[in-house]
Amino acid sequence: MSSSPAAGIPVVYLVDDEDVVRDALAWLLRSRRLLSEGYASAEAFAAWLAEQRAPGRAAWPMAPACLVLDMRMPGMSGLALFERLADEGLLPLLPVIFLTGHGDVPTAVATVKRGAFDFVEKPFSNNTLVDRIEQALAASAAALAARDSAGGVRTRLAELTEREREVMRLVIEGKPNKLIADALDISVRTVEVHRARVFDKMQVKSAVELANVLAAMGKG
Numbered sequence: 001m002s003s004s005p006a007a008g009i010p011v012v013y014l015v016d017d018e019d020v021v022r023d024a025l026a027w028l029l030r031s032r033r034l035l036s037e038g039y040a041s042a043e044a045f046a047a048w049l050a051e052q053r054a055p056g057r058a059a060w061p062m063a064p065a066c067l068v069l070d071m072r073m074p075g076m077s078g079l080a081l082f083e084r085l086a087d088e089g090l091l092p093l094l095p096v097i098f099l100t101g102h103g104d105v106p107t108a109v110a111t112v113k114r115g116a117f118d119f120v121e122k123p124f125s126n127n128t129l130v131d132r133i134e135q136a137l138a139a140s141a142a143a144l145a146a147r148d149s150a151g152g153v154r155t156r157l158a159e160l161t162e163r164e165r166e167v168m169r170l171v172i173e174g175k176p177n178k179l180i181a182d183a184l185d186i187s188v189r190t191v192e193v194h195r196a197r198v199f200d201k202m203q204v205k206s207a208v209e210l211a212n213v214l215a216a217m218g219k220g
Contacts, residue, residue, distance in 0.1 A: 066136035
């Protein structure tokens with residue numbers, strides 16, 4: 001297992017109990033300029049992941065990532081690890097590509113329906129596998145951008161005063177300044193000031209844009 005990559009660099013996690021498979025995959029990924037980390041068991045990866053997601057640590061992952069996971073391994077199976085990741089809501093951020101034998105294909109198809117990114121049957125085409133890995137990393141990058149955007153919105157919301165929140169709620173409802181002033185028993189000019197501050201803090205230019213930003217993070 002290698003040390004953790006620098007923040008921002010995409011990484012592919014390889015979980016397979018066969019050293020030769022992990023080494024071959026790592027070499028293949030290096031040939032396409034992709035960084036990887038290998039784990040010999042699902043338990044080892046799960047333990048490492050628990051450390052990364054411990055309370056007080058920065059949100060994980062910090063960079064695009066995907067997991068290439070052998071379905072059948074001694075101890076905790078790849079399927080059991082996948083179910084744990086799914087329960088923790090990590091699949092959008094950490095897309096899972098299963099490596100499967102022929103007999104595992106029906107199960108692999110079922111996991112795709114439950115949120116796995118894809119499965120690749122052994123023996124696999126190197127180019128096909130790496131192409132899917134690159135697509136999984138792109139999907140992870142998109143999920144990270146959405147997460148970080150929502151985090152930024154929450155931060156900006158926290159900067160609003162109680163009065164600004166009241167004005168924002170009525171602005172989103174489509175109320176004109178006069179009705180907002182009447183509802184809050186303040187002057188129209190004061191409403192205009194609060195409205196401008198809300199737009200400035202939330203980094204939007206209109207009530208429609210503000211509503212869309214909040215709706216995107218489930219606040220609308």
